[in-house]
Amino acid sequence: MKTRKITSEEREKAFKQPRKPEVIEKQKLDVRYHIEDFEVEDRPRRFLEAFAAILKHTNYRLALDHYIRMSAKCSRCATNCQVYQATGDLRDIPCYRSELLLSVYRRHFTLGGMLKGRALGTGHLTDEKIQEMADSFWDCTACRRCAMECPSGIDHGLITHLGRFILSEIGIAPRALVVSTREQLEGATGNTSAIPVPALVDTLEFLEEDMFEEKSVEIKFPMDVEGADYVFFPAVSDFLMEAETLMGIAAVFTATGDSWTTGTGYFDGINYGLFYSDRMLERVVKKVDAETRRLKGKNILIGECGHASRSAKYFIPTYCGGDDAYPVINIMEYTHRVWKEGRLKLDPNVVTEKVAYHDPCNIARQRWIIEKPRELLKAFCKNYVEMTPYGDENICCGGGGGTVSIDEIRPYRTTIGGKLKADQIRKSGCEILVAPCANCKKQLRELVEDQGIDCEVVGLHDLIYKAIIFDESMVEKKEEESVNIEDKE
Amino acid sequence: MESLLDFARGPLFRFSFAVMILGLARILFLDLYNAYQAYRRAGDRNIPWGLVIKRSLEWLFPVRRVFHNRPVYSIFSILFHVGLLLVPIFLYAHVRLWKDAVGINWLTLPYEVAYGLTVSTIVFGAALFIGRVISKSSSFLSRKQDYLWPIVLLIPFITGFVCAHLGVGSRLYNTMMLIHVLAGNFIFILIPFTKIAHCVLMPLSQFISTLAWKFPPETDDAICITLNKKGAPV
Ligand code: SF4
Numbered sequence: 001m002k003t004r005k006i007t008s009e010e011r012e013k014a015f016k017q018p019r020k021p022e023v024i025e026k027q028k029l030d031v032r033y034h035i036e037d038f039e040v041e042d043r044p045r046r047f048l049e050a051f052a053a054i055l056k057h058t059n060y061r062l063a064l065d066h067y068i069r070m071s072a073k074c075s076r077c078a079t080n081c082q083v084y085q086a087t088g089d090l091r092d093i094p095c096y097r098s099e100l101l102l103s104v105y106r107r108h109f110t111l112g113g114m115l116k117g118r119a120l121g122t123g124h125l126t127d128e129k130i131q132e133m134a135d136s137f138w139d140c141t142a143c144r145r146c147a148m149e150c151p152s153g154i155d156h157g158l159i160t161h162l163g164r165f166i167l168s169e170i171g172i173a174p175r176a177l178v179v180s181t182r183e184q185l186e187g188a189t190g191n192t193s194a195i196p197v198p199a200l201v202d203t204l205e206f207l208e209e210d211m212f213e214e215k216s217v218e219i220k221f222p223m224d225v226e227g228a229d230y231v232f233f234p235a236v237s238d239f240l241m242e243a244e245t246l247m248g249i250a251a252v253f254t255a256t257g258d259s260w261t262t263g264t265g266y267f268d269g270i271n272y273g274l275f276y277s278d279r280m281l282e283r284v285v286k287k288v289d290a291e292t293r294r295l296k297g298k299n300i301l302i303g304e305c306g307h308a309s310r311s312a313k314y315f316i317p318t319y320c321g322g323d324d325a326y327p328v329i330n331i332m333e334y335t336h337r338v339w340k341e342g343r344l345k346l347d348p349n350v351v352t353e354k355v356a357y358h359d360p361c362n363i364a365r366q367r368w369i370i371e372k373p374r375e376l377l378k379a380f381c382k383n384y385v386e387m388t389p390y391g392d393e394n395i396c397c398g399g400g401g402g403t404v405s406i407d408e409i410r411p412y413r414t415t416i417g418g419k420l421k422a423d424q425i426r427k428s429g430c431e432i433l434v435a436p437c438a439n440c441k442k443q444l445r446e447l448v449e450d451q452g453i454d455c456e457v458v459g460l461h462d463l464i465y466k467a468i469i470f471d472e473s474m475v476e477k478k479e480e481e482s483v484n485i486e487d488k489e
Numbered sequence: 490m491e492s493l494l495d496f497a498r499g500p501l502f503r504f505s506f507a508v509m510i511l512g513l514a515r516i517l518f519l520d521l522y523n524a525y526q527a528y529r530r531a532g533d534r535n536i537p538w539g540l541v542i543k544r545s546l547e548w549l550f551p552v553r554r555v556f557h558n559r560p561v562y563s564i565f566s567i568l569f570h571v572g573l574l575l576v577p578i579f580l581y582a583h584v585r586l587w588k589d590a591v592g593i594n595w596l597t598l599p600y601e602v603a604y605g606l607t608v609s610t611i612v613f614g615a616a617l618f619i620g621r622v623i624s625k626s627s628s629f630l631s632r633k634q635d636y637l638w639p640i641v642l643l644i645p646f647i648t649g650f651v652c653a654h655l656g657v658g659s660r661l662y663n664t665m666m667l668i669h670v671l672a673g674n675f676i677f678i679l680i681p682f683t684k685i686a687h688c689v690l691m692p693l694s695q696f697i698s699t700l701a702w703k704f705p706p707e708t709d710d711a712i713c714i715t716l717n718k719k720g721a722p723v
Contacts (some may be wrong), residue, residue: 279712
């Protein structure tokens, strides 16, 4: 699928600089996302020091060595990048983006490169080059779709990931992500949305009342239950913004009767470390692991969120015990399983609109969960349409790689990053777009709004909440109880 | 000329061939050694082998991929690679040289097939070169070696074709043959040090890209210590 290049008006809108000139001057860095003040002197040296430290303690050398030998510069990746398609700017070709960092590696960390560089006196890392990387790595949504088209098997998303990590070590990282992560790791509330526990408890009680009114069933959000089968970590922003998704999840557990819990010690699945720093990635997953341990839970259950799911699924084993780590599952896997087992009933007459499903890159690219949500949707949505390409070839919402949380680049995200997705949504003609990811949902809502597409963006469990059928006995319970109360009175 | 040709076909060939084999063995070894180290250090050692193998095969035998994106370019590239691999290895004249020298023998291409493949390799190689020059995206990315390789690779094909199929006089034949052998030797020497190394590294790519996401545990602390950031705020 292809999209057209943006017009010059769109370009102007997308690349509007949201930062004040004096800040740019002071920070000596002309990027479009806000950055907290950092040391500006001697950046190239510090960049190289950070790069060296990271290489020393990680596995990145493996990929870098392989890639510098392999890269054939065929430009095939260009055909798959939604950013390049929209901007038409040759510097947005994934292979060029990767070369920014690969050239630093070749020049400063390989023998041949060092000798050649010294002999010719060329290739020094400069402030300009750092500027280019700081720009380029945050223009990329780290969706890794380009890797699917690279005959040499180069994962440009991995290079973006590493590039951002090194930059963050010298203080260049979007303020939005850093501030949230600081609150999560060091703040009083311990989560990215800064929700205090009493507010969380209030919110959930309020939702429980709401659900009782709507469904006449006692649907609970169990808190701090020890020994539960599933300890639940949604994107914490769901507690503020995605009530329907959470209600759907609670409803499923009520229907099945399985034990699950949210821990008041830690309840945030978000992990911006995946987007800008492996060090933060490690710290955050360790919090998830610690809370599960505290509650003596059996499984880690991640809510509807792509990056939260990927960080837990792939990095809990990495940082928290390998094969002995807690099993991680995504809520869609659970719901699909209980539905297959016949423990979840869905009414096929409730959702009549045209529904499409959007694959979050972090869930689908490695073919983790693709068909399960589709099977569920097709089972109760009368009018399901597919957007192609999908699955591991899906098109990114345009807010991937943490860029969705950077509010100041919304015009960029909805004009460039999400342009191809907008075309795809329009083409499908869907009225409801299901996106089981907090980030995708935020981005897609902004996208349809800015692009003038008439379509509602919801989570998978929002629809399940609408369609769920409870056992008669559960519904009657409420009436019986109210009769009992009346009797007592 | 004759003695020069003998030298190029004899000691020089043995030397360049050895450079190629040893060079490729070295980078293959380094790659595998890096992979072993990475695997050993990784906190999570689950490799989704099914997916890795599937994606590797898809690129080694890129049939499904062909019509996916840039079909013309892809078909040209595939046909170019087919000739590039088959002709040098299975050409009757080459196989006979091996047989005479070391006594090993293998299948050879029928004359017509060799003829067709040589021509197609030359045509598609030239087309790829032109494509690289005129495509905005390719030329933007291209380094010197990306332009030079198609030309260098075509020299032995063109000269070989002249010698084998055009029935030229002995003087021209010898000149062409000398260029043919020298170019071949030159290519052998360059292979391990340039992007053509992908001829041995390519099968490992998907595996390496997958393994590269398997990070070692406890890197936060280690990096903090190295960078003197222990205890620094987030
Ligand atoms: S990861 Fe996605 S956005 Fe980034 S270069 Fe590749 S295709 Fe483009």
